[in-house]
Amino acid sequence: MKNNFLVIVDFFAQIGWQSLGKIVNPATGKIEKNLQMTKEIIEILETLKEKTKGNLTEDENRILMATITDLKLNYVDEISKEENEGNKTKT
Template identity: 45%
Template sequence: MSDLEHPRTIDFSTFIFSLGSAALIHLGVTANPMNNKIEKNLEEAKQNIDLLSLLQEKTKGNLTTDEEKLIHNLLHSLRMRYVEETQKS
């Protein structure tokens, strides 16, 4: 059966991974899955990173230990990559 008939369950971790993936695409680390091209857009990457940071702040105290680690580690990695990319430009 197709994904439309049985959509995947979206949980917090899936949502966070989705935002992280978008940031990686905008950082030029991963190809855009729609056209398989590398498309760097640091402004969009920063927006995704800021959104993840906002979610981390607003969900503090409501996450499992694994979810807290996930968002913390992802944000750290994305921020470091963002700094690297801005220094190249």
């Protein structure tokens, strides 16, 4: 049986990975980076975490937390890369 909550988490995770430029956008067939979108997706998942607190199974909570953590770490990494590239062009 399909777990609809995890389908929702996966849906947002896929958008997050696409906006990080880590996977191809299926609508365009291209790698596209939009870090503002990534930030919004992380915020949506954080809101989902708060609104479902105490109502998730152990697996649902673990997967949600891992998804948020992975997206945040990759987001910070991409922001750092952009900042480093910006500093290199100024030198």
